[in-house]
Amino acid sequence: xxxxxNNGGAMxxxxxLKQQADGxxxxxxxxxxxxxxxxxxxxxxxxxxxxRSLVDARSSYEQNKASYGANAEAIxxxxxxxxxxxxxxxxxxxxxxxxxxxxxxxxAEQSKQNAEQYASDAKWQAxxxxxxxxxxxxxxxxxxxxxxxxxxxxIFTDLLTNAGSGAxxxxxxxxxxxxxxxxxxxxxxxxxxxxxx
Numbered sequence: 369x370x371x372x373x374n375n376g377g378a379m380x381x382x383x384x385l386k387q388q389a390d391g392x393x394x395x396x397x398x399x400x401x402x403x404x405x406x407x408x409x410x411x412x413x414x415x416x417x418x419x420r421s422l423v424d425a426r427s428s429y430e431q432n433k434a435s436y437g438a439n440a441e442a443i444x445x446x447x448x449x450x451x452x453x454x455x456x457x458x459x460x461x462x463x464x465x466x467x468x469x470x471x472x473x474x475x476a477e478q479s480k481q482n483a484e485q486y487a488s489d490a491k492w493q494a495x496x497x498x499x500x501x502x503x504x505x506x507x508x509x510x511x512x513x514x515x516x517x518x519x520x521x522x523i524f525t526d527l528l529t530n531a532g533s534g535a536x537x538x539x540x541x542x543x544x545x546x547x548x549x550x551x552x553x554x555x556x557x558x559x560x561x562x563x564x565x
Contacts, residue, residue, distance in 0.1 A: 410483035421472030429465035531562035
């Protein structure tokens with residue numbers, strides 16, 4: 369006789385595999401959201417750092433000018449105020465500011481490119497992992513369904529044989545066919561075999 373059907377409240381393997389696929393998708397979506405969040409934070413940090421560096425460059429420029437604080441006093445005490453020397457001093461301070469500004473912009477651009485590249489690589493890896501998990505899950509589901517179809521065929525054959533032997537009455541055969549998920553055609557063939565016997 370066929371084994372008893374699992375009609376309890378426990379989750380079946382097929383349901384578990386389908387739930388597993390949903391879990392992979394949920395995990396993949398969360399991972400992508402986390403990657404995007406991390407990228408946005410890195411981009412913001414790069415821009416904040418750039419802005420700080422620009423403020424520092426402007427501040428440094430103002431402090432290094434010939435007309436500022438100790439510099440102004442030293443130039444004035446030497447009698448060079450308004451001379452070419454003070455203009456040279458200002459041009460050097462301006463050149464330093466421009467170099468600091470360009471370095472800050474280049475560093476920020478590099479940091480942003482690194483963040484974009486890291487996010488792209490992480491998303492690609494997440495996609496690859498997700499696809500491998502789904503492929504493995506689908507293969508397990510296909511294998512399970514194939515095995516289930518073979519078992520169903522064996523149950524059908526067993527019930528068909530037992531129907532002809534009179535081991536079960538018509539109502540029992542209908543119930544067993546329903547319990548094992550046999551379709552109407554298979555159920556009718558089993559009942560026909562019973563009535564013919």
